[in-house]
Amino acid sequence: MAMKMDYDSKGKVLTEKVELVPEGTGLVEGKVALITGATLGIGLAMATVFAQHRAKVVITGIEEEIGQANAAFLNECGCEVTYVNANAFNRDEIDALFDIIKEKYGRIDILINSAGYNIPAHFMECTESQFRQLVGIHGLAHVYTLQNAIPMMQAQGGGVVLEFGSKSSDRPGDYDPFYCLAKAGAKLMSKSLNMEFGPDNIRINLICPGPTITGMTQDNDGNIVPAFAPGGPVLKQTSLRKIAMPKDIADAALIICSDYARYIGGLTYNVDGGIVI
Numbered sequence: 001m002a003m004k005m006d007y008d009s010k011g012k013v014l015t016e017k018v019e020l021v022p023e024g025t026g027l028v029e030g031k032v033a034l035i036t037g038a039t040l041g042i043g044l045a046m047a048t049v050f051a052q053h054r055a056k057v058v059i060t061g062i063e064e065e066i067g068q069a070n071a072a073f074l075n076e077c078g079c080e081v082t083y084v085n086a087n088a089f090n091r092d093e094i095d096a097l098f099d100i101i102k103e104k105y106g107r108i109d110i111l112i113n114s115a116g117y118n119i120p121a122h123f124m125e126c127t128e129s130q131f132r133q134l135v136g137i138h139g140l141a142h143v144y145t146l147q148n149a150i151p152m153m154q155a156q157g158g159g160v161v162l163e164f165g166s167k168s169s170d171r172p173g174d175y176d177p178f179y180c181l182a183k184a185g186a187k188l189m190s191k192s193l194n195m196e197f198g199p200d201n202i203r204i205n206l207i208c209p210g211p212t213i214t215g216m217t218q219d220n221d222g223n224i225v226p227a228f229a230p231g232g233p234v235l236k237q238t239s240l241r242k243i244a245m246p247k248d249i250a251d252a253a254l255i256i257c258s259d260y261a262r263y264i265g266g267l268t269y270n271v272d273g274g275i276v277i
């Protein structure tokens with residue numbers, strides 16, 4: 001079966017179409033994968049690609065209607081995808097999410113912490129609330145999922161974690177001091193965790209996307225913001241002279257989380273068209 005899917009949600013319309021081929025090569029066949037922040041954007045593209053490769057995928061987010069609709073669509077295509085509405089900031093909701101995973105599957109093989117956003121602002125105008133939101137979503141929120149997933153992985157003999165950084169883990173953009181703080185911290189935290197839990201056969205890596213066409217790089221009408229548009233300054237930063245589509249990031253994530261990368265832990269993958277080189 002081959003079907004096409006448009007990512008089209010509340011004005012965040014993406015132009016990408018993804019071929020759904022449930023009879024794909026099965027790179028993550030049978031693995032239980034939790035992908036946070038997968039109602040839209042890169043998370044949704046990863047859910048699609050992992051499900052195509054026959055993982056049992058659990059996705060979360062805060063846009064319930066969209067998440068349910070996307071999960072239903074993927075299931076109609078022969079994939080196995082469950083949507084659970086869970087705010088990454090809410091420890092109780094994250095604990096409840098893991099109760100659902102334990103009851104349904106009894107294990108978790110892959111955790112991908114991709115929920116996130118940026119709030120660009122000039123430093124002198126940055127607020128404490130913005131600080132808490134950015135360091136919270138890219139830091140504390142990961143602690144909640146990790147502290148649930150790691151004991152399960154230890155008990156079952158191993159697992160894979162993919163943390164989400166950004167090219168801002170290494171190279172600042174315009175007016176994103178708190179985003180840089182959070183994303184640079186995520187980079188070293190993933191390495192630290194890999195050292196601690198590698199002996200338990202849990203490998204933890206970090207993926208750092210470059211500019212990618214999602215809600216983060218579009219305005220509320222779904223138009224690409226000028227800095228990321230063709231001819232804009234961001235495009236010129238990339239060696240490949242390309243802005244990524246979500247699937248460009250998702251395909252790399254699939255390889256990192258598959259057994260083909262079984263001897264790789266504590267690494268940073270800059271999937272950014274050659275910005276951070």
Ligand SMILES: NC(=O)c1ccc[n+]([C@@H]2O[C@H](COP(=O)([O-])OP(=O)(O)OC[C@H]3O[C@@H](n4cnc5c(N)ncnc54)[C@H](O)[C@@H]3O)[C@@H](O)[C@H]2O)c1
Nearest residue numbers: 037038039040041042061062088115116166211212214215
């Ligand atoms: N798009 C880019 O250019 C780019 C570049 C580098 C890194 N990233 C990173 O990639 C990740 C995904 O971003 P994206 O571009 O796909 O964004 P997006 O706006 O398309 O999607 C964000 C997702 O996060 C979820 N989310 C937001 N707040 C949440 C919360 N409190 N609880 C649970 N879920 C929440 C949303 O439901 C949504 O599914 C983020 O960590 C982001 O920082 C994106």
